[in-house]
Amino acid sequence: MFNFTIHKELPNGLGRVGTIHTPHGDIQTPAFVAVGTKGTVKSLTPEQIIETGVQTIIANTYHLYLEPGDEKIKNMGGLHKAMNWKGPLMTDSGGFQVFSLGVAYGKNGVSKISHKKNEELLLPARNEFVEGSMTYKAPATIDPNGVMFRSHSDGSAHYFTPEKSIDIQHNLGADIIFAFDECTSPLEPLHYQKEALERTHRWAKRSLEHHKELISRSEENFLRDLGKNPQTTQKDFFKPALFGIVQGGRSEKLRKESAEYIGSLDFDGFGIGGSFEKEDMDKAVEWCNSILPKEKPRHLLGIGEPLDLFNAVEKGCDLFDCVSPTRIARNGGVYTKNGRINLLNEQFRNDSKSLDGDCGCYTCKNYSKSYIAHLFRAKEILAYTLTSIHNLYFITHMVDGMRETIQTGDFMAYKKDFLSRYYKDNL
């Protein structure tokens, strides 16, 4: 069964070290969760993923619902069996796609971390965007009950409600699932943030109620069949944990209100969602985590970069996932202790050294920059595998260091040392 134990806390802060126990094994926290949107961490086998130090993977409801379909995954024996992943698994609710295919669709500069403060990015018609003389309709539109999506691959229309998302997630069968939410753009005005938050709260409650109903229904079936297989005991009943998601944009009032409300519901843990401007994130996380019940785990959704992870852990997050290590890897971006490099730069064509000095990952132990740079230029698939292995190893071992130093009391020194090397004078 699902539970969370805290082993050690930061003396004057929110950060902590713990263990999340799931039906498919334990997660030592804080932990970086690898993103496997379509049921695979792109370019890696489960064995390769484990070797990087990744403990758990998060897949996506929207993508798997569209292809191959959650029923098909169920018929494959569930997501664990289909993926051949024996460790803990999570699924995102599809709520983020409300954002990425809705308000953020086709607008450069609006993403998880927004770098542009251009108010014009906020278009009057929320689900339209203009390019040149053409106006395009975004493939996701929100109403009080749910969201209409158009499939990005065939244009077909689909309707998600909180209940639908939970149904799909139960079919997929991950250990930790998320409530259906709306992720807003930081450029939205306060009145819209408020409206969206109220909707997310209603959706959270509906997600939870439906989740409980599905569990009691399947528990009844399970108990009815219990006698048929003498090996089975009641303990074998599989029950996913549901995390509720806190939103509220950049407003302290809304964030706190959301943490109060979501925290008061009977969730197994929490997600902190939202699209941020770079400097907003720490504050938002701190507002939320100082209110959310301490004894339940908190997952910061979609974050991030080394600096973000240190701050998130310091402010009390236990889990986080991010596409960044694997996505930048596929485009030649490589983390090193002295900052990020772009392997496709000309200077690395003749660099016979490993990606990152004394790094202990499979890639660094066996390959040179010049060889991997060659693989990229030759568009060889192995390039993506090798850099993904390195970047995941880099991030998971950085987080390992956070766990260790929270235990030993050296976290702040570790943070300072790591970041000053990584960002040098750019901090």
Add this chain to the structure above:
RNA sequence: GCGCCGGUCGGAUAGUGGCUAUUCCAGGGGACUGUAAAUCCCCGGUCUUUAUGACAUCGUUGGUUCGAGUCCAACCCGGCGCA
């Protein structure tokens, strides 16, 4: 020697009288934070005050025209054919 065809960026291409010479690849750089992402964006003739700037440029040289990569002539180079 004669005839035909062809010469446009590093390579390949589009353009057959109209003002900004197209696209792809290769090259150089950038972006990427709950993955529509092995994707996307920028640069790529010269000069300068780096711009909605000036001046060039489609083998070479002339010509026709208000205007030529485009039409005409000669020449140069390449391919094919015939001697």
